[in-house]
Amino acid sequence: MIIETSGLRRTFRVREGLTRRTVVAVDDLSLRVEGGEAVGYIGANGAGKSTTIKMLTGILVPTAGTVRTCGLDPVPDRRRLARQVGVVFGQRSQLWWDLPTGESFDLLAAIHHLSPADAAARRAELVERLELGEFLGTPVRQLSLGQRMRAEVAAALLHRPRLVILDEPTIGLDVLSKQRLREFLVGERRDHGTTLLLTTHDMGDVERLCDRVVLVDRGRTVHDGDLAALSRTVGAQRVLTVDLAEPAPSLDLPDGATHLGEEGHGLRHRIGFDAERVTAAALLAAVSATAEVLDLSIEEPDVEDVVRRVYASRR
Numbered sequence: 001m002i003i004e005t006s007g008l009r010r011t012f013r014v015r016e017g018l019t020r021r022t023v024v025a026v027d028d029l030s031l032r033v034e035g036g037e038a039v040g041y042i043g044a045n046g047a048g049k050s051t052t053i054k055m056l057t058g059i060l061v062p063t064a065g066t067v068r069t070c071g072l073d074p075v076p077d078r079r080r081l082a083r084q085v086g087v088v089f090g091q092r093s094q095l096w097w098d099l100p101t102g103e104s105f106d107l108l109a110a111i112h113h114l115s116p117a118d119a120a121a122r123r124a125e126l127v128e129r130l131e132l133g134e135f136l137g138t139p140v141r142q143l144s145l146g147q148r149m150r151a152e153v154a155a156a157l158l159h160r161p162r163l164v165i166l167d168e169p170t171i172g173l174d175v176l177s178k179q180r181l182r183e184f185l186v187g188e189r190r191d192h193g194t195t196l197l198l199t200t201h202d203m204g205d206v207e208r209l210c211d212r213v214v215l216v217d218r219g220r221t222v223h224d225g226d227l228a229a230l231s232r233t234v235g236a237q238r239v240l241t242v243d244l245a246e247p248a249p250s251l252d253l254p255d256g257a258t259h260l261g262e263e264g265h266g267l268r269h270r271i272g273f274d275a276e277r278v279t280a281a282a283l284l285a286a287v288s289a290t291a292e293v294l295d296l297s298i299e300e301p302d303v304e305d306v307v308r309r310v311y312a313s314r315r
Contacts, residue, residue: 003056027048031224085163153169169181213230244293248291
């Protein structure tokens with residue numbers, strides 16, 4: 001087990017004028033993450049994500065409950081835990097700002113007590129897969145944001161951690177840089193069995209990197225499962241769009257499907273459907289029985305909209 005928490009709770013005392021009040025940041029969190037999983041840990045600002053990460057890594061002491069990370073108690077075993085965990089913060093750096101990027105890697109290898117042979121082999125692998133070779137001699141402060149984020153990921157993975165915690169790893173990156181980073185993380189997990197815990201507001205990261213989502217609200221878990229199950233909690237539908245050979249003013253649809261609208265005087269129709277009640281194949285067969293279909297596309301529920309609807313239902 002890589003992450004195991006039970007009844008985890010963290011409170012803070014904050015001053016308001018002349019008085020103090022207690023704020024609950026994490027409330028009764030029980031979470032289990034197996035080795036090799038990729039978990040999206042998502043929620044609004046102030047939901048308790050960063051506080052959870054700090055307790056998982058030993059930076060904060062829990063107010064109540066238990067937590068074990070990589071089989072260790074994070075606070076007393078923080079130094080040992082640091083050798084098994086890598087952390088990437090999108091808005092903070094673990095690289096030395098004025099040093100060439102390659103020298104930062106050398107320092108980190110020494111900090112983690114890597115042998116020269118292991119450090120050289122791992123560095124070569126990361127440089128090749130993250131395409132870092134062209135700027136290893138460039139000071140970190142002169143790197144573009146995309147280059148720096150790739151270097152940050154390499155720094156976090158240099159010591160082959162069992163768990164990698166990614167906090168907004170693609171913030172501010174362009175589309176190409178995001179794609180490169182996502183492809184690398186998928187490959188790292190596949191090739192080395194690395195466990196990923198991802199906190200982000202970029203739902204594209206969640207969709208492409210994670211096979212499980214934990215949604216938190218005001219410090220409590222409100223969903224733990226896959227994205228499809230999250231969509232079903234608020235009744236989100238898939239959408240089938242069909243282009244017809246001839247205009248059709250109406251279509252004969254099966255139970256579980258809803259006509260959402262038409263364009264081009266009936267040449268294009270949009271149909272929402274509940275995948276639990278009717279399959280895409282059955283829906284297409286029903287439409288084809290009414291009119292000739294020239295083209296089609298299927299849209300999955302928008303994850304950002306699903307999360308918004310989950311939060312709205314709890315307010």
